Amino acid sequence: GAVVSQHPSWVICKSGTSVKIECRSLDFQATTMFWYRQFPKQSLMLMATSNEGSKATYEQGVEKDKFLINHASLTLSTLTVTSAHPEDSSFYICSAALASLTGELFFGEGSRLTVL
């Protein structure tokens, strides 16, 4: 099946710093990628839809200036958590849509962010 890679898989940073997480589709082109956040023992919450070559569409309540999304190519989307604070500590997961009739999404392995 299609492979989606996230990097880094985990990161620890100091409060106030910015952290960039990459999401790559390794063997297919993804015009659309999605970013989710998951708190411990909770479900995935969609943060934004990332479209190649255009601005991301953010879900209600998600600060676009806080969570910068760039989808510069058909295989790479990045999420930058700016001026991170402890409450931003979470598991961030991306997914990419395979251009087919199945509607199946492929998920990355996730990136665990811990802000001290």
Place this chain on the structure above:
Amino acid sequence: SQQGEEDPQALSIQEGENATMNCSYKTSINNLQWYRQNSGRGLVHLILIRSNEREKHSGRLRVTLDTSKKSSSLLITASRAADTASYFCAQETSGSRLTFGEGTQLTVNP
């Protein structure tokens, strides 16, 4: 809340038993998907059922969909310890945009 509901929230069974998880949702859907997540890992797609389908099988998995009740169920037959994970349903409304349920934590005891 945009999310659907799943029940039970947690399920503990013995190996060999069947596990049934239920999911309810709120809006019209294109399809409904079930995913599995091992602790601290990404999601693995299990099965997709379209809105015009009522039942689908894949190996030991059986999924049903009742659009009139806006509900779905996932049955895992002859469970194994390796099936221990969280299971999420997700509704696709448009453009591959998924809304996830709250999840069921399944524990299969050897």
